[in-house]
Amino acid sequence: MSDEAEYSLHYWGGIPGRGEFIRLAFEATGTAYKDTKAPATLLSKVQTTNHPPHLAPPILEIGQGTFISQTSNILNYLAPKLGLDGVEDGTAEEAAAIRRAHVNQLVLTALDLNNEAHDVHHPIASRLYYEDQQTESVRRGHELRNFRLPKFLTYFSLVLRANDDCDGSQGWKHLIGNKLTTADLVLFHVVSGFEFAFPRRMATLRKDEAYKELFAHRDGIAALEPIAAYLSSQRRLPFSMGIFRHYPELDGE
Amino acid sequence: MSDEAEYSLHYWGGIPGRGEFIRLAFEATGTAYKDTKAPATLLSKVQTTNHPPHLAPPILEIGQGTFISQTSNILNYLAPKLGLDGVEDGTAEEAAAIRRAHVNQLVLTALDLNNEAHDVHHPIASRLYYEDQQTESVRRGHELRNFRLPKFLTYFSLVLRANDDCDGSQGWKHLIGNKLTTADLVLFHVVSGFEFAFPRRMATLRKDEAYKELFAHRDGIAALEPIAAYLSSQRRLPFSMGIFRHYPELDGE
Numbered sequence A, B: 001m002s003d004e005a006e007y008s009l010h011y012w013g014g015i016p017g018r019g020e021f022i023r024l025a026f027e028a029t030g031t032a033y034k035d036t037k038a039p040a041t042l043l044s045k046v047q048t049t050n051h052p053p054h055l056a057p058p059i060l061e062i063g064q065g066t067f068i069s070q071t072s073n074i075l076n077y078l079a080p081k082l083g084l085d086g087v088e089d090g091t092a093e094e095a096a097a098i099r100r101a102h103v104n105q106l107v108l109t110a111l112d113l114n115n116e117a118h119d120v121h122h123p124i125a126s127r128l129y130y131e132d133q134q135t136e137s138v139r140r141g142h143e144l145r146n147f148r149l150p151k152f153l154t155y156f157s158l159v160l161r162a163n164d165d166c167d168g169s170q171g172w173k174h175l176i177g178n179k180l181t182t183a184d185l186v187l188f189h190v191v192s193g194f195e196f197a198f199p200r201r202m203a204t205l206r207k208d209e210a211y212k213e214l215f216a217h218r219d220g221i222a223a224l225e226p227i228a229a230y231l232s233s234q235r236r237l238p239f240s241m242g243i244f245r246h247y248p249e250l251d252g253e
Helices: A019-028 A071-082 A093-119 A130-161 A182-197 A199-206 A209-223 A225-231 B019-028 B071-082 B093-119 B130-161 B182-197 B199-206 B209-223 B225-231
Strands: A007-010 A033-036 A059-063 A066-069 B007-010 B033-036 B059-063 B066-069
Touching: A007 A019, A019 A033, A019 A071, A019 A182, A019 A225, A059 A071, A066 A071, A066 B093, A071 A093, A071 A182, A071 B093, A093 A130, A093 A182, A093 B066, A093 B071, A130 A182, A130 A199, A130 A209, A130 B130, A182 A199, A182 A209, A199 A209, A209 A225, B007 B019, B019 B033, B019 B071, B019 B182, B019 B225, B059 B071, B066 B071, B071 B093, B071 B182, B093 B130, B093 B182, B130 B182, B130 B199, B130 B209, B182 B199, B182 B209, B199 B209, B209 B225
Parallel strands: A007 A033, B007 B033
Antiparallel strands: A007 A059, A059 A066, B007 B059, B059 B066
């Protein structure tokens, strides 16, 4: 994005993927970053990344020879630097550590749901085509739509409803505290991904009062100025054949 | 374990499960902790845990009304307090943050392999019996044994081999730096779990020179004094029908 960028994000090109959670953190905070499309040159290459090597992207390059990987880990590292850790100025050290742990907990839980969106079309093996595991996918799709997705969305609806630190006067609430955190961004992207992959199912859930806080949150984040501008830019890669895929045979009301 | 314990671990009773990674951190450092077996009373109960609520155990109780969940998150919170973050005294703040991120990265990658050990016997749904998804399990077992497990173990063997901060004079190396970290403990437990679940496959891999650093690490951690005493105690729950399960039909050379 800028020649002066301090950070470089290394992820596969063409899909939002797990790199998108890092992009959203940069975009939401107006942080300059380079977005490279060739992570394979860094995978398990100690000569390039120094120790420890990295198994999978996203990989964040912080400076000369310093790289970190694992999505939640990159977000946990960046959150305090970008002001996305939910910690107010002047908070004591231990209280700040607990707040960051709570943000990371919510990030990890939303990423668990993200992984289920991947595994539904690859229940046997990532290395095999969807068509080679479609029978199993249809079976898992039924489970995801009817049990796992409602379980996670019920949980996040409760988190939003129970967040007394946020008065919701803007029509929606943050997940924790009264500021935007990485957890808000991750949940927003996962819910958006499910709307792409399971439009019929998500339309049904959107009509259900039990999830009203969740969809208000999703729409509220999408309308925040830096996010809205990003979503309508060329930098926002459309969902296609990545983690979130729309196979009509896996969807249902 | 002690009435004076500062920490309480809330996890299902009877299986090592994901609670075991937290237990190992306490046991390796001689930290007093209570081990409770009734996490269900805390799940999605804001009234008890305060905000945010928790979707799944392990849940760590830190003090009155303060709870955090998600395995890697609990370990990341505890690591600096227990001296398991790989940070040497006097390290500058940013260098310490990067070291902690590298430890957390390795923890997360080992936990990804742990999840695959669960998903192999529940490829369709956690809520269904193994017997109801055994056909899919056998297919996924072939993939895990022949592709996923070697991929992860090759990666961790490289991490060990490439760790120039540890001279290996004790016959094995730490994953990062020259001190025990949560990453060492998590990898040790995951490898031990695979030895229980896939004894034939792991015996074959143990004979392969490509993994010699990995098995030396596993045996070295098991022999460390606080760990060895714990492993032979009543507190160490045996593997049985948890994340790691031995189904002979899923194993193979």
